[in-house]
Amino acid sequence: MMPNIPGYPKRIENDTNAVAIAEKSFKCKIAMKEAVRACLINSAGIALLLLFPSLDAADAKKIGIEVENTPGWGRALDIDIITRTGIVSRKDLGLPARVCVMCGKEAKICARERSHNVEELRDTVRRLLACTVSDQAPSSSES
Numbered sequence: 359m360m361p362n363i364p365g366y367p368k369r370i371e372n373d374t375n376a377v378a379i380a381e382k383s384f385k386c387k388i389a390m391k392e393a394v395r396a397c398l399i400n401s402a403g404i405a406l407l408l409l410f411p412s413l414d415a416a417d418a419k420k421i422g423i424e425v426e427n428t429p430g431w432g433r434a435l436d437i438d439i440i441t442r443t444g445i446v447s448r449k450d451l452g453l454p455a456r457v458c459v460m461c462g463k464e465a466k467i468c469a470r471e472r473s474h475n476v477e478e479l480r481d482t483v484r485r486l487l488a489c490t491v492s493d494q495a496p497s498s499s500e501s
């Protein structure tokens with residue numbers, strides 16, 4: 359899992375907070391402890407890798423999406439589920455694609471067409487990640 363930061367630099371205020379809260383939320387929902395945990399922080403940003411050998415990939419993706427749907431910071435995070443055969447997509451599960459944090463259209467389309475000003479996108483992400491400061495104990499929302 360990693361914050362989805364438009365433009366550069368890839369580090370942004372509260373990025374580590376957001377990942378810490380997302381990790382807690384994800385592990386709380388799956389009620390399982392990871393076999394391997396690695397957190398990478400460098401100029402490409404922050405990325406947390408968790409390995410769950412016995413977790414079903416589709417279940418993991420659904421839970422990842424629940425975490426991504428957390429109001430506020432969840433929308434600024436990407437949680438990818440990677441299996442031996444590749445990445446599990448929302449489409450694989452028959453779910454709609456992620457929407458853009460700014461306009462609600464499909465996020466991939468906005469990214470490809472560069473629909474938004476990078477500084478405005480960064481400000482939006484900054485605002486979303488600022489929610490982590492007041493949201494240290496995440497509830498499970500409506501799941």
Ligand SMILES: [Zn+2]
Pocket residue numbers: 458459460461462463468473474
């Ligand atoms: Zn958009």
